[in-house]
Amino acid sequence: MTQWMDEEAGPVVRPYALIGGRTRSSGDTLDLVAMVTATGVAPSGGFVPGPEQERILALVTTATSVADIASDLDLPLGVVRVLLGDLKDHKLISIGRASASERILKEVINGLRAL
Secondary structure (H helix, E strand, O other): OOOOEEOOOEEOOOHHHHOOOOOOOHHHHOOOOOEEEEOOOOOOOOOOOOHHHHHHHHHOOOOEEHHHHHHHHOOOHHHHHHHHHHHHHOOOEEEEOOOHHHHHHHHHHHHHHHO
16 A cells, blocks of 8 residues: 555645646636635546546535645645646636625635634
């Protein structure tokens, strides 16, 4: 059995390895409160979502903020933005804006969580 955690070093697969060392994608412009929703479209063009992207697709069956996705996956925001950018490029997710009042509430909630 493969051990996926090293007590001293942490996860065996570092976050940057999940995205092939890339630091930029079409997801770079995603706001923390942007709402992500799965489109329900099947992957095409030979694209096969990785395990983390599959988890994202399962999370966003209803609109979910970028910040919440990063929190739920326990991954750095930069990594999540690259993963989301790949999904967006393959039309597997859609990105929407939270309404002003909803956005303000989300920012307050995120601020409280940070305390």
